Amino acid sequence: MALQLSTHRSGSDVTVAVDGEVDLATVGELESAVAAAVADGAATTVIVDVSGVKLLDSAGIGALLKGRRQADERGRHYRVIGAAGIVAEVLRITGVYDHLVNDAS
Amino acid sequence: MIGKGSDADAQKLRYLEVITDAALSQLGLEDLLAELLERVRELVQADTAAILLVDSSGTELIATAASGLEQDVRQGVRLPIGQGFAGTVAARQEPIAIERVDHSNVLNPILVNVGITSLLGVPMVSGGQMIGVLHVGTLAPRKFTREDVELLRLVADRASLATQARLSRLDRAAAVALQRSLLPGRLPAVRGLDVAARYVPGAEVGVGGDWYDLFLLPSGHVGIVIGDVAGHGLHAAVVMGRIRSALRAYALETADPADVLSRLDRKVQLFEPDAMATVAYAVLDPDGTAMQVSSAGHLPVLVAEQGKPAQTLDVPPDLPVGAYRGAPRRSTRVELGAGACLFLYTDGLVERPDRSIMVGIKALVAALSCAPADTMCATAMATMLTDRAATDDVAVLAVRRRP
Numbered sequence: 001m002a003l004q005l006s007t008h009r010s011g012s013d014v015t016v017a018v019d020g021e022v023d024l025a026t027v028g029e030l031e032s033a034v035a036a037a038v039a040d041g042a043a044t045t046v047i048v049d050v051s052g053v054k055l056l057d058s059a060g061i062g063a064l065l066k067g068r069r070q071a072d073e074r075g076r077h078y079r080v081i082g083a084a085g086i087v088a089e090v091l092r093i094t095g096v097y098d099h100l101v102n103d104a105s
Numbered sequence: 106m107i108g109k110g111s112d113a114d115a116q117k118l119r120y121l122e123v124i125t126d127a128a129l130s131q132l133g134l135e136d137l138l139a140e141l142l143e144r145v146r147e148l149v150q151a152d153t154a155a156i157l158l159v160d161s162s163g164t165e166l167i168a169t170a171a172s173g174l175e176q177d178v179r180q181g182v183r184l185p186i187g188q189g190f191a192g193t194v195a196a197r198q199e200p201i202a203i204e205r206v207d208h209s210n211v212l213n214p215i216l217v218n219v220g221i222t223s224l225l226g227v228p229m230v231s232g233g234q235m236i237g238v239l240h241v242g243t244l245a246p247r248k249f250t251r252e253d254v255e256l257l258r259l260v261a262d263r264a265s266l267a268t269q270a271r272l273s274r275l276d277r278a279a280a281v282a283l284q285r286s287l288l289p290g291r292l293p294a295v296r297g298l299d300v301a302a303r304y305v306p307g308a309e310v311g312v313g314g315d316w317y318d319l320f321l322l323p324s325g326h327v328g329i330v331i332g333d334v335a336g337h338g339l340h341a342a343v344v345m346g347r348i349r350s351a352l353r354a355y356a357l358e359t360a361d362p363a364d365v366l367s368r369l370d371r372k373v374q375l376f377e378p379d380a381m382a383t384v385a386y387a388v389l390d391p392d393g394t395a396m397q398v399s400s401a402g403h404l405p406v407l408v409a410e411q412g413k414p415a416q417t418l419d420v421p422p423d424l425p426v427g428a429y430r431g432a433p434r435r436s437t438r439v440e441l442g443a444g445a446c447l448f449l450y451t452d453g454l455v456e457r458p459d460r461s462i463m464v465g466i467k468a469l470v471a472a473l474s475c476a477p478a479d480t481m482c483a484t485a486m487a488t489m490l491t492d493r494a495a496t497d498d499v500a501v502l503a504v505r506r507r508p
Contacts (some may be wrong), residue, residue: 021458024337055458062335062381062404065428086461093462094383094402095422099429 002026004052005033014043017051022060030060034067038074045103046071052083056090064100079103122263134271138170138264146172146259151241151251151488153221156229156264157184157191158237166191166238174215174242188212191238194226198235201226202249216242223247227257230503231265239264287312287342289500293319297393299505301397301478305484307337307453314341315451315498317347320356325391328356331403331449331502332384335425344380348373348426352386362386362399363434366426370401370434373427381427385420387447389418389441393506397436401426404452407467410476411444411508416470444508446475453497454489465489478503 003026004019014037022030037046041099048067052054064080071078080100091097114364142154153173155165168174168182176498187196189212194201203210203224210225211217219242226240239261288311292300306313314334321327330352336347348369355368366386373380385403389396398406398418402425405417418439424432441447455465472488473481490499 057456058333058335058381058383058452061425062401062428065381069429086463090462093404093422095424096402096428097402099424099432 003029005029007033007037009040009043012042012044013047014040014045015047015049017049017052022053022056022063023055023057024059027059027063030063031066034063035070037069038076038078043076045077045079048078048080049082050080050087051084053082053087056087058094059093059098061091063098065096068100077103122453127369128216132350134268135170137267137271139172141264141267142170142172143239145239145257148260149225149241149256150243152224152244153216153219153242154240155191155242156237156239157182157195158229158268159186159195159235166195169237174219182213182215184212190216190224191240193224194228194238194240195235198230200228200254202254204246205246212467220244223249225249225253225257227254227261228458229265229268231269236265236268254435256471257312266346271290284312284339284342287346289316289318292319293321294356295319295327297507298327299478300503301482301508302502303482303499304472305453305499307496310338312342313337313498314345315453315500316345317449317502318349318353319502320353321444322356322360324360326360327389327393328353329387329389329396329447329449329502329504330384331406331451331500332382333403333451333498333500334380334382337498344377345382347377348380348382348384352384356386356388360388360397361436362397363423363436366399366401366423367432367434370426370432374430377427381425383425383452387439389504393441395438395439395440399423399434399436401434402428404455404462405471407448407450407473408439408441409446409448409473410442410463411446411475413475414470415446415448415473417466441506443506445506446478446481447504448473448481448485448501449503450485450501451497451499453499454501456497475505478505481505 002020006017015035016033068078138156146154155171155174156169158169160167166184184192186192206221221242223243223246226238229237229443257343289304302317316332316335318330334341351367351372383403384401386408387396387398398420400420400422402422407415408418409415420437423434455469456462483499485501
């Protein structure tokens with residue numbers, strides 16, 4: 001299944017909506033979309049919406065974590081929303097759920 | 106002498122071909138090239154002949170073989186492509202002849218010191234790629250002819266073929282040696298412990314980012330590791346090798362697994378900025394009755410008391426190594442009865458694209474009970490991987506306190 005990404009801005013929030021499967025083959029696209037959102041000069045908060053994600057493996061988790069690091073470097077807020085079902089499970093079991101879902105900035 | 110008739114040339118060339126073919130199977134590359142250069146000098150009536158090969162970066166030529174100019178090779182002469190005589194031949198990828206050598210057209214002081222007057226150089230091309238330069242020189246002034254150029258080109262072709270074949274063989278041998286060094290090694294025998302492991306790489310290349318490790322520390326503690334570097338194939342394996350090694354080094358400094366993983370995290374963040382790995386690290390007390398465990402985003406370690414079924418250890422996972430600077434890490438103390446078993450694994454064992462990972466872990470837990478280490482490994486692999494080949498790396502490690 002392909003990966004579909006769409007980015008939209010609402011005020012100073014930029015949301016990257018992710019749909020489909022995130023794996024080694026598609027993770028590059030996700031990374032680019034998140035990096036672009038973080039680089040957006042008019043944004044103060046980057047949101048990654050994973051409610052449409054069917055599959056997330058370690059590569060995908062890596063991309064989400066990378067986004068958090070990049071956001072921190074640019075002084076942006078960052079959080080992952082819409083994690084549910086098996087996606088939430090895999091985020092919890094690898095200890096990254098709180099780090100990604102709670103906006104610490 | 107050149108020009109005495111095409112029969113003489115043809116014969117000489119055939120002689121050359123015979124030498125080259127026979128030598129291919131017997132001589133090492135350097136010897137073969139040196140032999141070739143001897144013949145070329147004779148054939149073209151030159152005083153010197155040399156071969157320079159492009160280095161691994163593709164930006165410099167290295168003197169590899171010489172006849173009459175052995176100093177070049179001994180002194181490791183290097184020439185940037187584009188500079189000096191050979192460098193210019195390489196850059197232009199066409200033959201160049203110089204009737205009178207001087208400092209303006211030649212960079213290599215050895216050529217000038219030896220007293221070379223005229224030079225003819227041709228590029229060595231293999232598979233469309235420029236791999237080196239072959240040149241001949243004379244002490245007396247010489248106008249090189251078209252026949253000289255053609256002869257040199259022919260020899261250059263033979264030398265290119267031989268060089269490419271040898272280098273490919275060396276490359277492959279080096280790759281295989283590197284791969285072998287990255288594979289998990291034999292587990293040490295530790296008194297009081299029964300240990301076994303399995304490793305199945307997901308990629309065709311035969312290595313990957315998963316690993317297990319077990320070692321006895323000078324203090325008497327035993328380090329037990331399972332890890333998974335994000336990514337796959339040779340690149341992940343190379344990063345894994347460094348992480349595996351660094352963990353061992355930090356393990357020597359402190360028996361607290363959270364401390365070890367924190368140091369490892371710092372090192373990875375600084376030196377491998379894009380790398381990420383999950384790791385579970387347990388440090389067994391010298392008497393084996395308890396251990397400290399720290400998890401860097403890794404799947405739950407399983408434990409089973411003697412004669413009992415397995416269950417997941419309640420060790421709260423911290424962030425993976427390489428995920429975030431200064432990530433806090435915790436150690437959890439776990440008591441172990443006599444004959445207790447531990448089972449560690451990577452996600453390749455339990456993950457399936459169409460299924461929740463919790464389902465996979467539950468299936469593994471249901472299948473395992475405390476048993477000899479090798480039996481636990483076999484059971485896990487058979488239960489979890491019956492109906493499919495692993496697409497991801499799989500590494501498992503079983504440890505049992507001898508009752």
